[in-house]
Amino acid sequence: MKKLPPAFYEQEDVVQIARALLGKVLYTNWNDGPAKGRIVETEAYAGLQDKASHAYRGNTPRTQVLFETTGTAYVYLCYGLHQMFNIATNTKGIPHAVLIRAVAPLEGIELMLQRTGKKMADASLTRGPGNVGKAFGFHRSQSGWSLQSNALYIADDGYEVPDEAIGISPRIGVDYAGADALLPYRFYIKGNPYVSGKVKL
């Protein structure tokens, strides 16, 4: 397992990054133990050109991380209860991001059960961005954390996702974005039980 280097996050095309993150391993280890999971669903948010992106509205205290850092976590609270984990990409000054929507648990299942209050490790444990945030213990105070940290990073363990196993669709929950809601910026591994929404083949 090797951490993805800063150069990975600095690539220009956020959509390519979203595609490339499928199959990679998300790792966290705060104060209460390690958790690991394979990324099976992502969405790209193309900053200023994209009405669905938080950054579309400009640089605010919340979105500052997107504008001023790269290769860092962008964590925010949605609907007052869900911690959503994103990755800030591209060079500084360009507020692109990738949302991690779903993960398949690899390690630290007990910890995830404890955090989510679930008793059984079924597919709902890490399916959907709100659940991923909860299972991995993300909190908005972690926004701005480097992904080169020992407590938080994304790694490549050699697992590869063939092109034919990748599904592409419009993003979920962004209807308010008008035409931009139709952009094919969502990537997922076909047939994986942890992928949120309807399963398309």
Added chain:
DNA sequence: CTGACGATTCACT
């Protein structure tokens, strides 16, 4: 300071 609302989830009908 105030008010409207959201990159969602889950329980219930």
Added chain:
DNA sequence: GTGAATCGTCAGC
């Protein structure tokens, strides 16, 4: 299919 939970963020006064 419908609706509640729940609070930080941001625009507007």
